[in-house]
Amino acid sequence: MININDLDKVYRTEEIETLALSKIKLHVKKGEFLAVMGPSGCGKSTLLNIIGLLDDIDGGSYLFNETEVSHFNERKRAELRKHNIGFVFQSFNLIDELTVYENVELPLIYTNVPKAERKKMVEAVLEKVQIMHRRNHFPQQLSGGQQQRVAVARAVVTNPKVILADEPTGNLDSTNGNEVMHMLTELNESGTTIVMVTHSEHDAKFADRIVRMLDGQIIMQQERAVKNVELQQE
Numbered sequence: 001m002i003n004i005n006d007l008d009k010v011y012r013t014e015e016i017e018t019l020a021l022s023k024i025k026l027h028v029k030k031g032e033f034l035a036v037m038g039p040s041g042c043g044k045s046t047l048l049n050i051i052g053l054l055d056d057i058d059g060g061s062y063l064f065n066e067t068e069v070s071h072f073n074e075r076k077r078a079e080l081r082k083h084n085i086g087f088v089f090q091s092f093n094l095i096d097e098l099t100v101y102e103n104v105e106l107p108l109i110y111t112n113v114p115k116a117e118r119k120k121m122v123e124a125v126l127e128k129v130q131i132m133h134r135r136n137h138f139p140q141q142l143s144g145g146q147q148q149r150v151a152v153a154r155a156v157v158t159n160p161k162v163i164l165a166d167e168p169t170g171n172l173d174s175t176n177g178n179e180v181m182h183m184l185t186e187l188n189e190s191g192t193t194i195v196m197v198t199h200s201e202h203d204a205k206f207a208d209r210i211v212r213m214l215d216g217q218i219i220m221q222q223e224r225a226v227k228n229v230e231l232q233q234e
């Protein structure tokens with residue numbers, strides 16, 4: 001699904017050049033749940049943004065569903081994002097002026113889903129994340145945990161193939177954090193590929209595989225032990 005080879009990313013300002021990612025090789029299979037870990041500044045968010053086609057690359061190749069996308073212009077990237085990728089951020093990134101319902105409806109407006117259909121889809125996903133009773137509230141009227149549930153609903157309402165989550169529990173207490181992790185696990189079990197950046201070893205345990213980064217490089221990969229046992233039994 002995601003096939004990255006020899007990827008370089010350089011940030012240039014007038015004075016300095018930062019090699020944010022260097023010769024990254026990363027393959028993510030359809031249906032996989034991957035956690036990306038590493039110290040602050042090692043390039044995790046940069047990598048996630050590149051996977052999400054929010055940023056371009058300076059070298060190497062990026063195949064998404066076997067199509068080379070590294071040379072896509074902004075219009076083609078936006079098109080691919082709209083239909084394939086959902087984002088969940090640490091700071092929720094909901095639009096304060098829109099209600100819960102309207103926030104979740106927005107991606108469907110962008111993808112030209114008719115109004116009646118939108119209603120069905122939004123309500124179904126709000127039910128699923130158990131926030132239907134707050135549909136007419138504004139984000140600021142909700143707890144952090146509720147806001148992140150709305151953000152997950154917004155990310156999944158278009159039924160994306162991949163969810164990219166950047167420290168999705170970073171602003172949540174452990175109870176709400178666990179709830180979000182269980183939601184992501186459920187989505188993964190129903191076939192959605194997930195790439196999650198996290199600082200939390202606890203959250204990383206929900207993933208099938210952990211990739212550890214340092215100074216713009218992948219230095220280690222670990223498969224989840226339980227999963228390995230399951231694979232051996234098959």
Ligand code: ADP
Pocket residue numbers: 011012018019020038039040041042043044045046047
């Ligand atoms: P992480 O998510 O692991 O904390 P980042 O991907 O945010 O790391 O950053 C990787 C490196 O790239 C850091 O050295 C950071 O300072 C640099 N960097 C990130 N974004 C920019 C930017 N827009 N301009 C310049 N340098 C950047």
